Amino acid sequence: MHQPEHLKSAGLKSTLPRLKVLDLFENSKERHLSAEDVYKQLLGSGEDVGLATVYRVLTQFEQAGLLVRHHFEGGKSVFELNKGDHHDHIVCLQCGHVEEFYDAAIETRQEKVAAGLGFAIRDHALHIYADCTKKKCPHKR
Amino acid sequence: MHQPEHLKSAGLKSTLPRLKVLDLFENSKERHLSAEDVYKQLLGSGEDVGLATVYRVLTQFEQAGLLVRHHFEGGKSVFELNKGDHHDHIVCLQCGHVEEFYDAAIETRQEKVAAGLGFAIRDHALHIYADCTKKKCPHKR
DNA sequence: ATGCAAATAAGAACGATTATCATTCGCAGC
DNA sequence: GCTGCGAATGATAATCGTTCTTATTTGCAT
Structure with missing residues (x-):
């Protein structure tokens, strides 16, 4: 390194x-x-x-x-x-693990909505707080 | 009252x-x-x-x-x-005013994404930080 | 009116973060 | 390789938003 x-x-x-x-x-x-x-x-x-x-x-x-x-x-x-990309986050409520995701449809809808309201997006944060549906939460805190 | x-x-x-x-x-x-x-x-x-x-x-x-x-x-x-509804927020970076919006497409995409990753959404927050595109920001701080 | 549990106000305490400042370190020039 | 100076560090105090503690006051059923 x-x-x-x-x-x-x-x-x-x-x-x-x-x-x-x-x-x-x-x-x-x-x-x-x-x-x-x-x-x-x-x-x-x-x-x-x-x-x-x-x-x-x-x-x-x-x-x-x-x-x-x-x-x-x-x-x-x-x-x-900073990987250079943009992505949003799902935070596991059980263990606190953070999962990343990117959804083009959500991104474009956001732009449309903001433009419709007269705003130019500078930044945004989509945080989903959720429970892992697998039997045992696989991530350790 | x-x-x-x-x-x-x-x-x-x-x-x-x-x-x-x-x-x-x-x-x-x-x-x-x-x-x-x-x-x-x-x-x-x-x-x-x-x-x-x-x-x-x-x-x-x-x-x-x-x-x-x-x-x-x-x-x-x-x-x-609490008006009983769910909505997301756009925060004006100029004046701090908070505008509300709701977009069904975004909501459903979120569910799909979360489900695909093995999560059950409990709560979520979408915050857009943006500049008002009108000449003068109409909201006073 | 009376009493008592619940609610309040003031300030101490708290956790996350930032500022202060004397000491130490990285590194350009010798 | 040594020197020096400004930048970076670490210890600690200070700050900010928020919660806790406790003595006092209040709402309200009797």
Whole structure:
């Protein structure tokens, strides 16, 4: 792993905390992590980063376009690697796992509706909160 | 205005703060109000209610089905009178005004997508953040 | 009117996040 | 490879929205 280029092109110095956070997002099982998730996972790996630094780095990465921030219910911000695509989210009410999906029909309908009301869409968020219908929820929190 | 019945049927005593909050939602220009909006408007009207009471009452009203709570970006909860219908929201990025809409096609597509992924929808929120395309944004903050 | 459970107001407490600031680090220039 | 300086960090205080605690007040059935 040598993403220093990512950081460099974003105008950010390649520091240890930043490399660690980026690495975490690229190698973690869960794509969607909160600031505290990141902080705890780093501590768990023996890394010594401050919580304040985690928040700072996440915000910088968001501004640099490396991460995308989401506001699901529950108050806390959740981040994921920016794959460049747009997608919406289903949040499992049982385990908190976040599934992604994209539906072209929904996207175009949104544009139509907004245009009809005299708005130009800048951004949107579709969050579905649902129960997994499989017998046992397959995702562990 | 005599909504004591609303309160009564919800199992809530008809107290002054509760009546005032309910009245505010029924007579305010903006349908969507945060706890602080409610608190400030009441203070402005010379009413003397505590902020804690506002939060308590809003939560009770939500549980009683009188109000619906929304989580837009920005962290704070926003409430509106429960009209019984479901609708989604467009938030004007200029003035913060919230416009409501309902699109059957979007709703059905959501169900299909969720079912296809093995989820049973419990709740969902579609928030569109957009710019008003009219020359001057007609809504004042 | 009286009493008591329920509701209130004020402020403390809380969780998530941001700001402050002294110390440390990355890295360009020597 | 060393130096120096501005940027980045970590510890902690501060902030913001919200909830909890508790002593006091209120609605309302009697």
